[in-house]
Amino acid sequence: MDRETLTTTPITRRRLLAGGALTGVAVFLAACGTKGTAATPAGSEAPAASATSAAPGASAAPVESAAVAQSPSAEVNWANWTYYMDVDENDPNVFPSLVKFTDNYGTKVNYSEVVNDNEEFFGTIQPALQGGADTGWDIVTLTDWMAAKLIRLGWVETFDVANMPNFTANLVDTYRGVDWDPEGNRHAPWQSGMTGLGYDPAKTGELTSLAAFFTPDDRWKGKVDFLSEMRDAIGLTMLKLGLDPAKPTREDCDKAVAELMAARDAKIVRAFKGNEYAEDLKSGNVVLAMAWSGDMIQVLAEKPTMKFTIADEGGMIWTDNSLIPKGAAHKYTAELLMDWYYQPEIAALVTAYVNYICPVKGTAEILKAADPEMANNPLIFPSADIAARLHIFGGLTEEDESYFNQQFAKVTGKG
């Protein structure tokens, strides 16, 4: 990939916290105040393993594992999203950071890019998990709310964090103590990304407000993709309406759905898309889209005239997390592998390729030495100013989640 085009891409509000950009994330996380961060002060490094397990399904794994001397298995199976791993320049099927892992432990990593959609992937592992069987995966990487759901269902293994010293030491503090995994021993954050406006300024002019998505302007009417991910579409709409996505209620949902419906009826929306909006933006089918930061870096690399903006009203931030599904055959090796990516040098390899926000301390410093321009890219290391405007979609109870999904399905024409 051409780093020049990546980093010379104009980004609005370019105020960089060189090197310490991740503290920017810290600022916004503290500002948003998820329930969990209040309970566990950021920065407290209470060893998760020693805490009593409160959630159902969590077993006292450290005790049993301590008794047996373990060695890495011959192979380990990982289900991840596409374009979420560093790729060898000459061979798209070689992942250098995984090769290094294999060299170190002798374990062959069966790395599969099979996750395209949280729910869809959930559908593939749900029967095995419900039946108490091995899903065939040792690591699955899923978004916050889906990770929370699996944990709530008791369908994940508790890590033996004694095997994961880097994870314990290098996880950025703001990721600790989320309300759905307060002890932080059932999920390991993989990458985070932002949701904002991706657009073609030549066609739409400068955009700084989410109102664009709901204004039938001739410049973009019928050429706008909305995200099919419920939390992103509803979240951005709530921000536009001045509601707080961190505390979503059914009334908020109704208001957001009405707003989205109006945009659909006004023929502003072309379609609700997953990652495919990126293709639409590149081909010119749409000139404005709800977009994810990592995708947009890749779009910008091909079409540098595009722009990605976190609107004045705010944007969404989300994290994909690695989990060990219940009954995984190679739990110990999975822990080693997750821990592998909490070494800043290894994490930097991934970040340099995938361009999402990395949850590993020290990565920015390493990248700064190797590729200062990248370390200054606000899409990877968002400035405090941008970070302050980012919101996490709050937790939903099962009933509310089903309500939100049902209402949202009406908007997308699927309910």
Next chain:
Amino acid sequence: MGTLLKRHRWIAPVALLTPGILWLLVFYLYPAVQMFQTSLWSGSLEKGFEFSFSNYTNYTEGLAEYAPIYLRSIMYAGAATVLTALFAYPLAYTIAFKGGRFKNLLLFLVVAPFFTSFLLRTISWKILLSDESPILQVIHMVPFVSEDFRLLATPIAVISGITYGFLPFMTLPVYVALEKVDFRLVEAARDLYAGPWRPGGAIAGFIVGGGLATVLGIAFGWEWFLTGLAGAVAGAVIGWLFISESFIRVTFPLSLPGVFAGSLLTFIPAIGDYVNAEMLGNPDTMMIGNVIQNKFLAQNDYPAAAALSFMLMAGVLVVIAVYARMLGTEELSASAGRL
């Protein structure tokens, strides 16, 4: 062995049927029963499911909610079926009667797209119909075409995608039916003064083409009169040029079983299709397959998804029963036999 088979004549048919029956039992009947069973649950993944008729007792609400989507699915699948028939018939006719030594090659070409994955072919349609594609650029050169006219993310794209996807399913049965037509019958008809049928063909074409185009026009909210007129004129021209009396009296009736079989092979999978609507459509073109997929995978509402699937299955069964009744089941089995 031979004597055993002779003495117990039932063994051979049973042995021949067993693999098929077992296959259907395991991979069709069992899932179908399980689907029906699932539709009789209510609850959620986390709380667990329990037995309840609630997915059927809320019939009126369900109908109000999903009837438009079922109707749309029937309409799209129906339109695609008619269109495949209109495209496939001349194609099959040409291959069968004018193909000569290229017959096999032409048939191979009809099936050739199947060597590529369905998904890839649908994605190529996306590229073909995209706003900046050469096709659209040509269309935009035509006067009267509005500036924001587009094909991708419209019902036209969805129906075109389905039509394309199922074209071979129509072509092959029609071809098989036409292949079997004894050409001596046509010659006999000609001997009996069945000649060209220009006025008749033109009138028939006018009525059929006009009718179909008008229905399509109304269904999609286009200018129905102009659409109908265009269809009627096109139909009349085609009828004038190509329809002869021997065709209308001999060849066409003899090929009907193929059209019948092809329609079923197209309509049934088309009505449940969700890939075309998902990739080529917009929120206003979603079909029942998309709703079921969303209920199942996004909302984890397995009972409702199962109930909707069951209703779709039952509905399709009724439609087919009526269709078969109208055209006769012997024709169906006859054409199936030929396939």
